[in-house]
Amino acid sequence: MGRSLRALSAYAPTALKNARYSSSGCPFSKRQQSQIAPTAEVSEEIFANAKPYSEVPGPKPIPILGNTWRMVPVIGQFDISEFAKVTKLFLDRYGRIVRLGGLIGRPDLLFVYDADEIERMYRREGPTPFRPAMPCLVKYKSEVRKDFFGELPGVVGVHGEQWRKFRSKVQRPILQPQTVKKYVAPIEMVTEDFIKYMEGARDENGDLPHEFDNDIHRWSLECIGRVALDVRLGCLSPDITTNSEPQRIIDAAKYALRNVAVLELKAPYWRYFPTPLWTKYVNNMNFFVELCSRYINEALERLKTKKVTSENDLSLLERVLKSEGDPKIATIMALDLILVGIDTISMAVCSILYQAALRTKQQEKMAEEIRTVLPDPSKPLTYADLDKLHYTKAFVREVFRMYSTVIGNGRTLQEDDVICGYHIPKGVQVVFPTIVTGNMDQFVSDPEEFKPERWLEGSGKLHPFASLPYGFGARICLGRRFADLEIQVLLAKLLRRYRLEYHHEPLEYAVTFMYAPDGPLRLRMIER
Numbered sequence: 001m002g003r004s005l006r007a008l009s010a011y012a013p014t015a016l017k018n019a020r021y022s023s024s025g026c027p028f029s030k031r032q033q034s035q036i037a038p039t040a041e042v043s044e045e046i047f048a049n050a051k052p053y054s055e056v057p058g059p060k061p062i063p064i065l066g067n068t069w070r071m072v073p074v075i076g077q078f079d080i081s082e083f084a085k086v087t088k089l090f091l092d093r094y095g096r097i098v099r100l101g102g103l104i105g106r107p108d109l110l111f112v113y114d115a116d117e118i119e120r121m122y123r124r125e126g127p128t129p130f131r132p133a134m135p136c137l138v139k140y141k142s143e144v145r146k147d148f149f150g151e152l153p154g155v156v157g158v159h160g161e162q163w164r165k166f167r168s169k170v171q172r173p174i175l176q177p178q179t180v181k182k183y184v185a186p187i188e189m190v191t192e193d194f195i196k197y198m199e200g201a202r203d204e205n206g207d208l209p210h211e212f213d214n215d216i217h218r219w220s221l222e223c224i225g226r227v228a229l230d231v232r233l234g235c236l237s238p239d240i241t242t243n244s245e246p247q248r249i250i251d252a253a254k255y256a257l258r259n260v261a262v263l264e265l266k267a268p269y270w271r272y273f274p275t276p277l278w279t280k281y282v283n284n285m286n287f288f289v290e291l292c293s294r295y296i297n298e299a300l301e302r303l304k305t306k307k308v309t310s311e312n313d314l315s316l317l318e319r320v321l322k323s324e325g326d327p328k329i330a331t332i333m334a335l336d337l338i339l340v341g342i343d344t345i346s347m348a349v350c351s352i353l354y355q356a357a358l359r360t361k362q363q364e365k366m367a368e369e370i371r372t373v374l375p376d377p378s379k380p381l382t383y384a385d386l387d388k389l390h391y392t393k394a395f396v397r398e399v400f401r402m403y404s405t406v407i408g409n410g411r412t413l414q415e416d417d418v419i420c421g422y423h424i425p426k427g428v429q430v431v432f433p434t435i436v437t438g439n440m441d442q443f444v445s446d447p448e449e450f451k452p453e454r455w456l457e458g459s460g461k462l463h464p465f466a467s468l469p470y471g472f473g474a475r476i477c478l479g480r481r482f483a484d485l486e487i488q489v490l491l492a493k494l495l496r497r498y499r500l501e502y503h504h505e506p507l508e509y510a511v512t513f514m515y516a517p518d519g520p521l522r523l524r525m526i527e528r
C-alpha cells in the first residue's frame, strides 16, 4: 500500500507514529532493544545508570579561549558558512552525541544525531517547549521596545507562559485548512505577477538575471503581505522607484536577512553596547513595526463597514482582529509572520528550483503530474487540485531531506534528562541537526540518492524524525501550511508552462542563516 505524504509529515504526530516502520526487516531495532517508549518518563534507575555529563564526547575547550574561537569565522577552525559540514564532522569525529562546551556567554550546545532520541525528546517536551533562537529579536522585544510588546510579545523569541498564551490566540486561525484555502487565489495572483516578471527579466538565452534570488524574496514578501496584512505591498511591480514604500520594504527585508546573521553569528558585541549595526537593526525593526501597525489599522477600519454573515467571509487578519478585539495582537502576529516568513520560504524556493533545474527527469515527472491535474492552464487553481500533486510534493519533501533549508532545530532542556546514556543537565541547548540526520543511512535507505518516490512508496527505511523541515510538536512552524501552499502554487504555475534548466558553474550550498545554493541563481526558463 502506498503511504500518503501527509501521513508522514510533521503535522500528524499520531499518523506518523503508526507509519514509522514502513519496511519489513525493522530498520530501527535499537528502539526495540531498549524497549523505551518515546513518551515514557525517564526513571530514577535510568538516571542512576547514566554516564556523567562531563564524559559526553566533543571538542575540548581551550583554557581562557573556551570553544567560542572555533565558531568565529576566519580565525576559528570552523567557518560559519561551513556549519553544515561542521555538524557532520562532529558526528564523524565524536559519534551520535557531541558536547560543544566552553562557549563564552552562552550555554553548552549538545548535538544529537540519533532520530530515536530526537523523537523521544520532542514527544516529551511538555506544553511550553523552549526553542533558543534569535537573540537580537529577544532583546528588541523584551528590552528596546518593551513599551510596545508588553506582556504578550508574540511567538518568535518568546518563551513559557507568554509564548503559550499568544500562540493559543493565533494558532487556530493560522493553521486551519479552511483559512489556508482562502489564500489559493490571492497567492496564485501574486505568483502570476511573479512569473510575468520572470518572463520579462530573461536574457537572450532565456537565463534569469544574477540577482534572481532577490526577486524570489520580493515574491515571498508580496505573498506574506497578502496573508498577514491583507494588502498587495507592490514589491513585484515593474516600476518601483527608489524611496517608494515597496522599495523601502524590500530594502528592510534584505537588510534583516543579511545582517541578522552577522549580528547573531559573527559579531555579538551588541549584547554589551549598541554597535552601529545594532542601531541599524533597531531602526529597521521599528520600520516593520510601524508598517504592520499602519496596515492593521487600515484593516480595522475596513472591517468596521464590512458585511459579515459568517466567519468564512473573514480573512485571517480579520478573524484575529474580530476574535481578539485588540489590534496589537494582530500587529504582533503579522510582524512575527513577516520576520520568519520571508527568508525561510525564499531560500527553500531557491533550493527547490535549483534542484528541479538540475534533475530533469524528476522535473518532467512533476510537469506531467501538473498537466494531468490541470489540463486547462487558464482555469484557476483550487486547493483540491494542489492536494493531488503527490509527486510534486514528494519532490519538495526530498529537497528538504537532502538540503534541509533550516539546518537544524533545537530545544533548551527545561529539566534534567538522559540522552544517549548520558545525564544531561537542565539548561543545555540541544541541537537536532536535521541536515545530517536526514542523510544518515541508519535512518534513511540510500540517503545519497535523490528519490522523491521514497515519500510515496513506503519501501525502505525512513525514520519520521530524521528529517523534520518544519520542526515538531507544540512549537512546530506556524506558517507551514502557507509555506506549502506558496511552494505548490509556484511549482504548479511555473512548471505547467516552462522547463527550467541551469547552464552555469555548479552552485555550492552554504549556510548564511538558512542552507541554500550560494551564488547567482541563473536559471534558464524555456517555454514548453
Ligand code: HEM
Pocket (backbone or CB within 6 Å): 131, 155, 156, 157, 167, 224, 336, 337, 338, 340, 341, 342, 344, 345, 348, 405, 406, 408, 409, 410, 468, 469, 470, 471, 472, 473, 474, 475, 476, 477, 478, 479, 480, 482, 483
Ligand atoms: C519552507 C519554509 C519554512 C521552513 C522550512 C520553516 C521552518 C520552521 C522551523 C523548523 C520552525 C521551528 C519549529 C519548532 O521549533 O519545532 C519554524 C517556526 C516558525 N515558523 Fe516557519 N518555516 C518556513 C516558513 C514559514 C512561513 C512562510 C511562516 C509565516 C507565514 C513561518 C512562520 C513561523 C513561525 C511564526 C514560527 C515560530 C513558531 C513558534 O515558535 O511558536 N514559517 N519554522
